Amino acid sequence: MSEFRTERDSMGDVQVPANAYYGAQTQRAVENFPVSGWNLHPNLIHAMGLVKFSCATANRDLGKLTGSGKNPLNDAQVDALLAAAQEVADGQHDDQFPIDVFQTGSGTSSNMNVNEVISNRAIEINGNDRFEASKAIHPNDHVNMGQSTNDTFPTAIHVAVAKSIHEALIPALERFQKSLAQKADEWDQIIKIGRTHLADATPLRLGQEFSGFARQLELSVGRAKRALESVLELPVGGTAVGSGINTHPEFGSRVSANLAERTGIAFTESVNHFEGNAQRDGLVECHGELKAIASTLFNVANNIRWLGSGPRCGFYEVKIPDLQPGSSIMPGKVNPVMCESLMQVCARVIGNDGCITLSGAAGGNFQLNIMMPVMGHTTLESIAIMAQGVDAFVDFCMKDLEANEEACGSAVEKSLSMVTSLNPHIGYEKASQLAKEAFKTGKTIRELCTEQAILPPDVLNEALDPMSMTEPHA
Numbered sequence: 001m002s003e004f005r006t007e008r009d010s011m012g013d014v015q016v017p018a019n020a021y022y023g024a025q026t027q028r029a030v031e032n033f034p035v036s037g038w039n040l041h042p043n044l045i046h047a048m049g050l051v052k053f054s055c056a057t058a059n060r061d062l063g064k065l066t067g068s069g070k071n072p073l074n075d076a077q078v079d080a081l082l083a084a085a086q087e088v089a090d091g092q093h094d095d096q097f098p099i100d101v102f103q104t105g106s107g108t109s110s111n112m113n114v115n116e117v118i119s120n121r122a123i124e125i126n127g128n129d130r131f132e133a134s135k136a137i138h139p140n141d142h143v144n145m146g147q148s149t150n151d152t153f154p155t156a157i158h159v160a161v162a163k164s165i166h167e168a169l170i171p172a173l174e175r176f177q178k179s180l181a182q183k184a185d186e187w188d189q190i191i192k193i194g195r196t197h198l199a200d201a202t203p204l205r206l207g208q209e210f211s212g213f214a215r216q217l218e219l220s221v222g223r224a225k226r227a228l229e230s231v232l233e234l235p236v237g238g239t240a241v242g243s244g245i246n247t248h249p250e251f252g253s254r255v256s257a258n259l260a261e262r263t264g265i266a267f268t269e270s271v272n273h274f275e276g277n278a279q280r281d282g283l284v285e286c287h288g289e290l291k292a293i294a295s296t297l298f299n300v301a302n303n304i305r306w307l308g309s310g311p312r313c314g315f316y317e318v319k320i321p322d323l324q325p326g327s328s329i330m331p332g333k334v335n336p337v338m339c340e341s342l343m344q345v346c347a348r349v350i351g352n353d354g355c356i357t358l359s360g361a362a363g364g365n366f367q368l369n370i371m372m373p374v375m376g377h378t379t380l381e382s383i384a385i386m387a388q389g390v391d392a393f394v395d396f397c398m399k400d401l402e403a404n405e406e407a408c409g410s411a412v413e414k415s416l417s418m419v420t421s422l423n424p425h426i427g428y429e430k431a432s433q434l435a436k437e438a439f440k441t442g443k444t445i446r447e448l449c450t451e452q453a454i455l456p457p458d459v460l461n462e463a464l465d466p467m468s469m470t471e472p473h474a
Contacts, residue, residue: 005131021096021130023116023139029109033100040110040373041380045097047160048114049088050262051152051236051255052143056081058254059145070141077126077137084121085143093117101377105363105370107153115139146247150277150368151238155255157376158231161286162265164380165228168387173224173293176390177217179398180300184211191466192317192408193415200415203466206317206403213300220293227289230282232266234259238273241367280369283379284360290382291353297390298346304397305339310407319402338397345389349382412466418445421463425455 004015009024016027056078059065065073065081073081087093096117103109119139120130128136137143144152188207195201237252239245244252252269260267270276310316326335355378363371412418416435422445423431434454438445446464449455455463462468 008133021093021117021120022098022113023120025109025112026099026116029099029103029113033103033109035100035102038101038377039097039099040101041160041377041384042091042094043164043380043384044156044160044376045094045114046089046091047163048110048153048156049085049090049118050159050259051156052114052118053082053085053089054255054258054262055145055147055152055236055251056085056143057258058248058251061254062248062250064145064248065142071136071138073137073142077122080122080126081118081137081142083125084118087121088114088118093121101373103373105372106149106368107372107376108149110373111144111149111153112139115143118143146239146251147236148239150240151235151242151252151273153372153376154277154280154369155234155236155259157283157372157379158234159259159263159265159267160376161231161283161379161383162228162267163263164383164387165224166263166265169293169383170221170224170228172387172390172394173217173221176394176398177214177221179394180210180214180217183398183401183403184208184214187403190403190405190408191412191470193411193417200411200417202417202420203412203415203469205470206408208470213303216296216300220296223289223292227286227293228265230285230289232268233270233276233282234267235270235273235276237269238277240277242272242274242277244273274367278367278369279364280360280372280375283375284356287353287356287379287382290379290386291350294346294349294382294386297386298343298350301339301342301346301393304401305336305343308336308339316407317404319404321397321400323396336397338393342389342393345385349386352378352382413444413446416445418464418466418469421469422449422455425459425463 002018005018007014007016007024007027009028011028014024014027016023020026056065060078060082065078066075097110097113099109099113116139119135119137119142122137122143123130123132123135126137184207186207187210188205190206191203192206192209193200194204234252234256236255237244237247239247252273256267256269259265304318304320307315307318308320320336320339322334323337325333326337327333356375359371359375360369363369363375369375416438419431419435419438422434434445434448437443438448441448446460449460449464450457454460
């Protein structure tokens with residue numbers, strides 16, 4: 001058998017891999033865009049299959065596929081088309097989507113790739129020869145019926161992004177928040193020194209510190225939900241420029257409703273299809289929330305990295321699990337690798353936001369944004385690496401993270417900021433003089449106050465009680 005077969009499109013003959021489900025237009029795109037070697041994100045391919053399924057369902061229910069138009073299908077052919085689309089949605093044909101991310105800016109090449117795969121696979125399911133030149137279930141006339149790349153490709157991006165946030169990112173963030181809140185409860189009675197400007201500050205409890213981290217993650221969950229909400233409007237039904245040419249007036253609403261039912265996500269038809277087709281502002285907003293989440297994750301991971309610094313010449317207030325040797329030259333050295341991994345993930349996401357912002361601002365001219373493939377790929381990458389990075393951090397760092405009570409407690413008594421609680425008794429100026437003298441002599445605040453009889457012993461002990469310093473007092 002030959003290694004290639006000849007396919008034909010409106011521009012002529014093309015040599016296509018013999019057993020490929022895709023056809024001439026896909027192959028042209030493969031040859032035209034040998035850029036990065038990055039294919040579209042699998043979640044976007046699966047979403048495109050889901051969108052095609054919902055479009056075919058709407059066209060079936062509206063009587064369009066089996067109607068009096070060109071080459072109407074019979075019921076068995078419609079069922080085969082739906083089955084083929086579902087297979088793409090289920091990831092059964094991921095190896096049939098070879099086009100580079102950096103392609104035509106509307107995503108037309110990838111839309112036709114999906115149309116060709118579903119067409120040929122549907123013909124095969126229906127018991128016919130998918131290699132015949134005449135396509136009984138046609139990629140344009142049937143699979144793409146009532147659609148344009150310009151409305152269905154951004155629809156698929158929105159579906160893929162929303163599903164990824166819903167199914168992967170939100171659960172990962174909620175799990176991280178729960179693990180931080182658990183540590184906050186466990187460590188609520190461990191007193192340590194606070195730090196502002198990286199300088200000694202007044203005491204707090206290690207549990208309080210981690211409760212702050214937990215709240216950061218709780219807020220991040222809210223941001224992820226807002227990110228999802230920003231892509232709920234779907235452009236499908238606008239076809240080429242937003243006018244809805246060549247589609248049924250109910251098509252967009254029916255497809256959106258079907259997608260909402262199948263995903264459990266509250267998708268709706270675009271309020272204005274001209275905005276829905278032309279602009280990707282919702283995706284820019286979505287990634288802005290993802291950037292904020294990345295900023296939070298970077299901060300929390302970096303704080304835990306600092307708290308675990310040492311073990312002898314750093315803070316070492318928490319014990320980060322030992323996972324692997326940390327140096328090729330220093331025996332016994334172990335590094336906070338999971339913190340560093342998550343911080344790099346966040347740096348990538350924050351950088352990705354620049355790509356999304358520029359693509360949204362400069363790419364949307366008149367009736368179409370022409371930066372959609374890279375916007376979809378980049379957003380899905382950000383979601384995936386954050387979700388996976390957070391899960392790994394919880395599994396390999398948070399689960400076995402331990403408090404070092406001895407290190408936490410040892411710094412408290414030595415801190416010059418202990419003098420802060422004496423302000424109500426002796427005033428700021430006198431307290432400042434004590435702090436400077438303590439630093440100069442190497443004595444603690446308690447020792448100086450005792451030597452100089454600054455306050456009666458019972459009052460001094462109450463004022464310098466570290467636990468009392470961790471809460472407000474009337």
